[in-house]
Amino acid sequence: AAGVIQSPRHLIKEKRETATLKCYPIPRHDTVYWYQQGPGQDPQFLISFYEKMQSDKGSIPDRFSAQQFSDYHSELNMSSLELGDSALYFCASSERGAGETQYFGPGTRLLVL
Amino acid sequence: GEDVEQSLFLSVREGDSSVINCTYTDSSSTYLYWYKQEPGAGLQLLTYIFSNMDMKQDQRLTVLLNKKDKHLSLRIADTQTGDSAIYFCAESTAYALNFGKGTSLLVTP
Numbered sequence: 675a676a677g678v679i680q681s682p683r684h685l686i687k688e689k690r691e692t693a694t695l696k697c698y699p700i701p702r703h704d705t706v707y708w709y710q711q712g713p714g715q716d717p718q719f720l721i722s723f724y725e726k727m728q729s730d731k732g733s734i735p736d737r738f739s740a741q742q743f744s745d746y747h748s749e750l751n752m753s754s755l756e757l758g759d760s761a762l763y764f765c766a767s768s769e770r771g772a773g774e775t776q777y778f779g780p781g782t783r784l785l786v787l
Numbered sequence: 788g789e790d791v792e793q794s795l796f797l798s799v800r801e802g803d804s805s806v807i808n809c810t811y812t813d814s815s816s817t818y819l820y821w822y823k824q825e826p827g828a829g830l831q832l833l834t835y836i837f838s839n840m841d842m843k844q845d846q847r848l849t850v851l852l853n854k855k856d857k858h859l860s861l862r863i864a865d866t867q868t869g870d871s872a873i874y875f876c877a878e879s880t881a882y883a884l885n886f887g888k889g890t891s892l893l894v895t896p
Contacts, residue, residue, distance in 0.1 A: 707883060716875060717830065719883035730882035764830060766884075775818065776884060780829040 676700055678767050678779035686785045687755050695750040695782045699767030705729065706748040707766040707776060708740060717764055723748055724770060755786045791878055791887035798893045805863040807890045809876035814857060816878040821850065821861045824873045824889070833861070833874075868894045 679698040687693050699706050705724045709717040710733075719732035723742035734740075737755075742748045752759060762783050766776040792810045799805045811819060820835040836843045836850045836859070843850045849862040859876055871894045877884040 709884075716886040716888050717884075719885075722883060732883060766830075774879070775820070775832065775835060777832060778822070778830040783827075 678765055678777055680763075680765050680779035680782050682782060683780065684783050684785075686787065688787050689755055689757060691755050691786075693752045693755060693784060695752070695763055695765075695784075697748045697750070697765030697767075697779060699746050699748070699765075700769075700777055703767035703769045703777075704746065705768045705770055705774070706742055706746070707768070708734075708748070708750050709764040709766065709778075711762040711764060711781070713761070720750070752784075757786050760784060760786045791876060791885055793874075793876055793887040793890045795888065796891050796893070798895065799866050801866060801868055801894055801896050803866055805861075805866045805870070805892055805894075807861045807863075807874050807876075807892065809859040809861075809887055811857050811859060811876065811878040811885075811887075813878050813880055813885065814854070816880065818879045819850075819852060819859050820877040820879070820884065821848075821859075822875045822877060822886075824875065826872075830875070863892075866892075866894050868896065870894050 681696045707722040708720040711717040720734040722729040726742045740750045762781045764781045766778045768774045768776045821833040822830040847864045851860045873889040875889045877886045
């Protein structure tokens with residue numbers, strides 16, 4: 675079965691640079707979520723989109739923005755990167771009205787130097 | 788906000804049963820989930836339970852839910868070394884998943 679695809683899988687950036695993470699949800703899933711998992715931490719919700727509109731916002735810094743496109747893929751844009759942004763970034767997708775179980779992608783590991 | 792609580796570590800011998808416990812916070816959670824994360828890997832959905840159930844069995848996995856006490860447990864029968872991982876319980880809130888800190892399960896031969 676198709677899973678959530680994230681790219682890139684690994685990313686190394688320097689402080690104050692920008693990064694763009696991409697997420698391709700499972701086909702027919704209309705909702706995309708972004709989570710951040712710091713080292714040794716549990717995943718923290720950042721933001722979600724339903725049918726290409728922002729649905730909810732969690733602990734997403736103002737330096738980050740995201741959007742969902744017409745093909746339902748989503749991008750997380752991160753600017754003015756800080757050392758503390760080094761983390762594993764997960765995208766998850768779900769189908770509203772079908773249990774809304776979230777299926778996670780493999781994550782993008784971002785390292786900020 | 789309130790935390791979903793789990794014990795941090797559990798060590799069992801291969802072939803024994805493992806029981807991982809979780810206390811959640813949101814009594815209105817519709818679903819409660821168990822995810823598995825191996826080192827450096829993503830979050831794998833193991834199983835979930837609907838809030839109006841008190842038990843769900845799926846092969847070696849048994850989930851028990853006590854809604855009154857907001858207590859969730861995951862039992863893994865005949866634990867294998869490949870089960871060594873971090874197990875996260877998660878409650879569904881109005882807009883996202885709220886995870887516990889994870890329980891590191893170590894299975895020794």
